[in-house]
Amino acid sequence: MARVIALTLAEVAEIVDGTLRLDGTTATADTLVDGTVTTDSREIVPGGVFVAKPGEFDDGHRFAPSAVELGAALLIVEHPLELAAPQVVVADSVAALGALASEVVSRVRAHGALRIVGVTGSNGKTTTKNLLRTVLERVGPTVAARASFNNEVGAPITMLELTDETRFLVAEMGASGVGEIARLVRLARPDIGIVLKVGLAHAGEFGGIEQTVRAKSEMVTDLLETDVAVLNADDSRVVPMADLTAARVVWFGLGDAADVRASDLVVHARGTEFTVTVPGGESARVRFGVLGEHHVMNALAAIAASVELGVPLASVVDALEHVTLAERWRMQVMGGRDDVTIINDAYNASPDSMSAALKTLAQVKRPGSRTIAVLGEMSELGEFSGEEHDRIGLLAVRLGISQLVVVGQGARRLHISAINEGSWDGESAFVESADEAFDLVVSSVRPGDTVLVKSSNSAGLRHLGDRLGEWFS
Known part of the structure; x- marks a missing residue:
């Protein structure tokens, strides 16, 4: 949540090129607002500013009453609402949010x-x-x-x-x-x-x-x-x-x-x-x-x-040197029981980051132990999707990854390419769901193994990584 540099309601309206409405309120144009700004009504605290943003699947205006109940001091909306709260009506609430941010940056720079x-x-x-x-x-x-x-x-x-x-x-x-x-x-x-x-x-x-x-x-x-x-x-x-x-x-x-x-x-x-x-x-x-x-x-x-x-x-x-984790679900090292290491890197995935994660898995392999890569779809690749999943399958084989577990239809070509490249006998397995992947890994992992979980966010494997990390903690 964000805290606005103190502005009057009239100043906010001018900055975002909106119309100020004070019907049914005790506020005036000179009333100051300096509360947190959010597009999520659940994050509103007393004195906060709620920006009602139309979304792909829902409309933030629907949640404005909840924001008012939680103490919102100002609503930035695209059409007037029958609510007893100060409102600034704008043509585009996202553009208004940007204009407000730009003004705050300018004021802080000046001071x-x-x-x-x-x-x-x-x-x-x-x-x-x-x-x-x-x-x-x-x-x-x-x-x-x-x-x-x-x-x-x-x-x-x-x-x-x-x-x-x-x-x-x-x-x-x-x-x-x-x-x-x-x-x-x-x-x-x-x-x-x-x-x-x-x-x-x-x-x-x-x-x-x-x-x-x-x-x-x-x-x-x-x-x-x-x-x-x-x-x-x-x-x-x-x-x-x-x-x-x-x-x-x-x-x-x-x-x-x-x-x-x-x-x-x-x-x-x-x-x-x-x-x-x-x-x-x-x-x-x-x-x-x-x-x-x-x-x-x-x-x-x-x-x-x-x-x-x-x-x-x-x-x-x-x-x-005091940083050990860049962000949750990004090369997050978990596990430890039976010397099993889980690397959860399933917040997102592209061909570059997938390649880098697999290379890291191969590099950290300990003598006499195995490497297991649990891989899901790399999304948003458009026309490149097929060939890039093929390339990752080939790379897994060439890096000598001991076991490949491919999850979901969106990543199936990766599995097929690995089989075609390596003529493996079970070294690459395909499963439809994260639950199946969990069961397969838990049943096949050996002491000392290192397991990488990697996929785009949309594939949801970050939760599989958490689950494996907890299982082997």
Whole structure:
């Protein structure tokens, strides 16, 4: 939930280009509101602001009476409601939410030393956002999104959490189409824009990889000469973005050309160790407790932005070394009984993150033990879906994964490709449901095994991962 900088009802109406209605209330145009802002009526607290947003399956206006009962001080609505509460009637409640957030950001910038970091990419946004929050909150009051609040609703709600004391805002910016990141950038006006990676995640929604590249590049195209673009030097789709921005570019990656680079990587079951070097030649050894070599790139992006914000490298490294989990359901290590390790990475999945998770599983295998990959569908891939599921099936075989359990019809091609590639005899099993997968894993796991659970959010396997983690705890 977000707390508005104190505004009068008249100011809110003007900011969102709405009409103020006070019928049946004791409020006046000069009444101040500074309560939390939400589109979820269940989150309303006394003095809060409820934004009634029409949705795909329901309409937030239906829940306005509940918001009033809980003490909402203001309703932002798209049509007047017969309720005894101040209302601002607007043409588009989501646009109004964005306008309100933009005004609050501007006011906080005018009053203090606010610095804003925007983060986008096909993978790693939430992890990088969380790492940055961990580093920056040691320096000063920091606001960053809850969970994956990164769309046209979640990002403004995060911005509305700013206060006059806030030093840093870390704004995660996602999109499902061209123009959406540009709108979020215009709301927040980042001082630093990070582009992590451009892959096939949500490519079906974007309409192809070229459109995905175009959308992600919106993070840096409007940056000013005084701003900084933090770009992935190892991603061939990100590198050309340097020509699209007026900002100074800081590169991160594993190669010598990167300004912020990692070397001497060592991957083990407790995380990844690497040496980071930053502009000026300063370096430090990082013992990073987040599992998976691919998360090193997220750490490098966070280091690059933090150093640009003036945080000493030693402080950045110390903060990162205290992080053991990027986010729930993201390479979350569970289990332990009978030396069985469960890695729950089923919050989301794309071809890139699925490949990275499988490679990590192979890397952390202990001598004499087995690896089991429980995999579900990678959603929103559009025309690429079939070939990408095929590719993951082949990769599982080539990495020597001991047992593959494929869950759900949406991922069945992965199972078939693994069988065709490896001519396996039961090493790949297909089941229809998470319950069947649970029974199969529990009945076949051996002491010392490492089990990865990975799928897109829509496949629901994150709960299977939790269940296996509890079973083997």
